[in-house]
Amino acid sequence: MARNILVVEDDQNIANLIRMYLEKEGFEVRHAADGAQAIEQFNAKKPDMMLLDIMLPVMDGWSVCAKVRETSKLPIIMLTAKSEVYDRIQGLEMGADDYLVKPFEMKELIARINAVLRRTEIPEDTKKRLAFDKLIINLDSYELIVDGQRVDTPPKELELLYHLASSPNHVYTRNQLLDEVWGFDYFGDSRTVDVHIKRLREKVENVSDEWELKTVWGVGYKFELK
Amino acid sequence: MARNILVVEDDQNIANLIRMYLEKEGFEVRHAADGAQAIEQFNAKKPDMMLLDIMLPVMDGWSVCAKVRETSKLPIIMLTAKSEVYDRIQGLEMGADDYLVKPFEMKELIARINAVLRRTEIPEDTKKRLAFDKLIINLDSYELIVDGQRVDTPPKELELLYHLASSPNHVYTRNQLLDEVWGFDYFGDSRTVDVHIKRLREKVENVSDEWELKTVWGVGYKFELK
């Protein structure tokens, strides 16, 4: 199935150039020349990804991005003539997935598109759900089911458990967990992890002998599967 | 084992910022303020990766990159204030592995570093695991399995055994082991190694005649494979 890409770009020459290369790569390409058209096209048929110029007539790229984000996680790559940090940050906060500063090379564009598609693709069987003996962790609905019973669990706890359980037997250090669960920009005490582990254990201890939340002394924690 | 990154950047503020984030990510960070220093540091101890500013006093980033490439495939990410395509091409031809246009966000830097390291690295599951007759050493899950039985082993002991066993028959002196397992910045008595070897032997002695933790009198220790 060919991937469908919506290119939002007011300069007809650039738009054609992009279309040519993308089609050569096997993508289906649609085109919108301004922000309003972009939203219209997006609503008419959901593309697999959007290439979004920032400087646009009628409605600029940021607004389009924000608008799309109200209802969708559609992968978006921003195209900008400016390289100022301000723009990059604004774009990220608006939820773009990547950036490209004009003028760029087609080679790079293609690479970024593939990278973003790869990153944002969620195969059906890798959904946010993990199941073990007497344990279901569902990050989709944020539910934890222990031995058939639903157990109310705060989000951080659930995310932590999910993260550990998604690579059974792998030992994570506290700092890795802080990075990967709390985010790389979180500067907090690593005791935090301990406390969450403790609370998880209260909920999940001695339920099954197939698995266990285990401390690896001097290293960190793991979700051990027997 | 922490990855070691050499940051080559003349602006002290940026360098400190980068250092802070990288160390939080668990990297070891060294810093060079100009091109000559960079080469010096590189020769003194090979890092796992280099972050290389292009505008540098004494010797610019391109020259440093070219110089390093004479002898090594070390992953290099270039940092540049310019976003011109020309620079990007020049850098690529010089053999940089990736690019970042300043000013960039830390999130992006970290992502790129991890990507480059991933690309230049052997897969996780073949990496931290050694198996011999009746012996499995798994540094991923921090488990030691002797004759099918799991044996609880403190981290230092396991790391020591792993290190020895990862080059069978190679003799390590006590000081080498202190450097490589405890870290170059550890200043302790070399008797320490003896004690750990002894404790390992208790766990691992006489289980197989395929291999042996052997003392090389007057020199050090080896993991001998028959």
Add this chain to the structure above:
DNA sequence: TGCATATTTTACAGATTGTTCAAAACAAAG
């Protein structure tokens, strides 16, 4: 054999690391 040197063993103290508790800070909801 006996001496000098290297290694193994043992035991212990101190350091490090992990757990738990309780309270403060924070955020979301009403």
Add this chain to the structure above:
DNA sequence: CTTTGTTTTGAACAATCTGTAAAATATGCA
């Protein structure tokens, strides 16, 4: 603005590792 629930922090305590020192043993060599 208050209430409620969650997350984070700090402190006290417990568990366990780790390094040292010193005694016991083994090795190489004259």
